[in-house]
Amino acid sequence: GAVVSQHPSWVICKSGTSVKIECRSLDFQATTMFWYRQFPKQSLMLMATSNEGSKATYEQGVEKDKFLINHASLTLSTLTVTSAHPEDSSFYICSARDLEGVLGQETQYFGPGTRLLVL
Amino acid sequence: AQKVTQAQTEISVVEKEDVTLDCVYETRDTTYYLFWYKQPPSGELVFLIRRNSFDEQNEISGRYSWNFQKSTSSFNFTITASQVVDSAVYFCALSEYKLSFGAGTTVTVRA
Numbered sequence: 001g002a003v004v005s006q007h008p009s010w011v012i013c014k015s016g017t018s019v020k021i022e023c024r025s026l027d028f029q030a031t032t033m034f035w036y037r038q039f040p041k042q043s044l045m046l047m048a049t050s051n052e053g054s055k056a057t058y059e060q061g062v063e064k065d066k067f068l069i070n071h072a073s074l075t076l077s078t079l080t081v082t083s084a085h086p087e088d089s090s091f092y093i094c095s096a097r098d099l100e101g102v103l104g105q106e107t108q109y110f111g112p113g114t115r116l117l118v119l
Numbered sequence: 120a121q122k123v124t125q126a127q128t129e130i131s132v133v134e135k136e137d138v139t140l141d142c143v144y145e146t147r148d149t150t151y152y153l154f155w156y157k158q159p160p161s162g163e164l165v166f167l168i169r170r171n172s173f174d175e176q177n178e179i180s181g182r183y184s185w186n187f188q189k190s191t192s193s194f195n196f197t198i199t200a201s202q203v204v205d206s207a208v209y210f211c212a213l214s215e216y217k218l219s220f221g222a223g224t225t226v227t228v229r230a
Contacts, residue, residue, distance in 0.1 A: 034217070043210065043220045044164075091162060095218075108218055110156070110164035 002028045002098045006111035013084055014119055021079045021114045023094030029074035030096035034108065035067075038091040050077040084118040091115050122146075123213050125221035132201055133229050140196040140224050142211030148172075153187065153194045154212040158223070164210075170194065201228045 003026040013019050023033055031052045036044040048069050049057045056069035066088075068080040077096075081088055092115075095108040122145040132138050144153065155167040168178065170187050178185050182199045198205050206228045211221040 043222050044218075046217055046219075049217065093162075093164065095164075107154070107166060107169050108214070109166060112161075112163040115162070 002026075002096070002107075002109045004094065004096045004109045004111040006094055006114050008114060009112060010115050010117075012117045012119065015085055016083055019081045019084055019116060021081075021092055021094075021116075023077045023079070023096070023111050025075045025096040025098075025109075028096070028098050030077075030098065031074060032097040033071060033077040034095045034097070035069060035077075035079050036093045036095070038093060038113075040091075044093060047079075081116065084116070086118045089116055089118045123211050123219050123221035125211055125224050127224045128222070129225045129227070131227045131229065134202060135200050136228075138198045138201050138205070138226055138228075140198075140209055140211070140226070142194045142196065142221060144192050144194065144211070144213045146213060146215065148215045150215070152214040154214065154218070155185065155194075155196050156210045156212060157207045158210060159207040167196075167209075198226070201226075203228050203230050 005024045005026055007022045011019055033050040035047045037047050038044045046059050047062045050069045050071040052071045052074050058064045066082055071077040091113050093110055093113040095110045097108050124143045126141050130138055151172045153170045157165040157167055168185055175187050175189055184197045186195045206226060208223045208225050210223045212218045
């Protein structure tokens, strides 16, 4: 299957600093990538949809100025958590949409996730 | 609006028992996809299966099998002869374009 990487896998930062998380599709081109957040023992919640070459689309309740998303190429999307606070501590997961097959069936492949701890 | 319901929060079984995870979905779309993902303790989501709304054939892959019934809007997942390595959180998800995840079912398989 398709491979998606995320970097870093772990990050600890001080409150007020910014953190950048990278998401790469390694063996396919992804015009669309998605960013999710998962709190402990909860499900994945979609934060935003990242489209190559255009502005990201944010879900209701997600602050676009706090969670900056850039999809600069067909294989790379970045999420920057600006002025991080302890409540931003979470597991951030990206996925890349791989369009495949004659019928256009699609699958989202997920990165391994990034655990963010804001002190 | 889309919605996915996984009624079982936790399931605990002894090794070699069968486990069935329920998933019920709601959508107004006629074309959609259904997925199952496994999330082991490491956190990484593992893709298990994809079904589109026009394909109601059941599928078996090794010890895993899936039962898709459009009439009842259900997409249930069975692990046959469970093993300790099957211990994980399993998510059912629905997609028309964006994925909506169920709350997840934690499966614990005891040796």
